[in-house]
Amino acid sequence: MAHDLVFMTGATGVLGQELVKKLLLTTESDIAILSRAKNRVPHAERVRKILKAAGMDAHFGSRVRVVEGDVTKRKFGLKKEDLDFLERECRVFYHIAALTALNGTDKECQQINVGGTEHALELAWDLRKKGNLERFIYFSTAFVAGSVWNYRSTEDSLPEKPAFANYYESSKHEAEGKVRKAMGHGLPVTIIRPSIVVGDSVTGEVSDFNVIYPFIKLFAHGILTKLPTHPENTFNIVPIDFVINATTAIVRNPRSINKCFHLVSPEPPSIGSLVALRESFPKVAKIEMIDPSSFKKDQLDPQGQMVFSMLEPYLGYLNGKLTFDTSNTEEILRDTDVRMPETGPAFLKTLITYAAKAGYLAI
Ligand SMILES: NC(=O)c1ccc[n+]([C@@H]2O[C@H](COP(=O)([O-])OP(=O)(O)OC[C@H]3O[C@@H](n4cnc5c(N)ncnc54)[C@H](OP(=O)(O)O)[C@@H]3O)[C@@H](O)[C@H]2O)c1
Known part of the structure; x- marks a missing residue:
């Protein structure tokens, strides 16, 4: 390994995989990836498989080194030789790992999202003091501001008492607070806050159908028939290629140090335009929209109540109460070729078409 070293957590996830590919294709950086064994597949083999699927396995072992660890452990439980290696080589640290399930329990979200970020910060300070760390890039979420209240979220602040829809949001808020504190104490931090990440802007492609996709499935398969x-009302989604291209352009610019960036859609689509996709996909079930002020869960039949419980973590995302200032993002992207994304009906159709083609949606 001869070039600058990037260390990344969460590289086996939806965003991390794309970021690794982008860094391998467009920079000369070497990458150290934190990975853990899963479903009996050893930690390094998981990363090798991801690179192989992308036709990039030639980089395995040359530009990509895999270190075994878990963010819920102090120093990620890294072996001494891996810690020494990171101390010697690491210049940029991306902390991306999180539990992104919107129905995650308080305990899980605390352990992975808050505890994991505390451990990442502790390690980052070590790499800064004893080693050569120049940047700490933290993946937060636009929903740290809480999705269930009328609020305009700015990039330079974190509200003290937001209204959260789920433990994912509250744990990411707490974690970002810790990152901001470290920034105040001199750690060179950049915070990236995407809204809901979906497939590619042109093809709709995505490696896993997480976060908002399970909601789209409930709706498309006719399991969800009533929606408050x-x-x-709008829902803020962003194509994954925009998030990756914007992130790398932001990180490339030294002015992004000690700043936060909203990666969101400037004109989010409406629920009406999602429901109108039935015109293109006639098998998609009909849905009744009910005024949220007169909607009562206990008026639903038992099956309806069960389905509604599955929907509850998403409600904030479907009512567009939270809006976002994007001054920092627009300013820093102005001199690049990355444009704010378009997320109109044509894009929604592309997403649904891809999800159906990939077998995720039976429509
Ligand atoms: N996707 C979105 O819509 C969205 C929107 C806004 C912000 N974000 C933020 O962006 C980041 C990435 O999101 P994503 O959608 O790519 O997530 P994802 O697909 O769910 O992937 C999560 C990643 O975190 C890793 N991870 C979880 N628990 C871990 C642990 N205990 N130790 C080590 N690694 C662990 C996972 O590793 P394994 O593969 O081993 O499980 C995986 O690599 C997250 O911080 C998320 O909050 C995402």
């Missing part, structure tokens, strides 16, 4: 929202 208005057709004009």
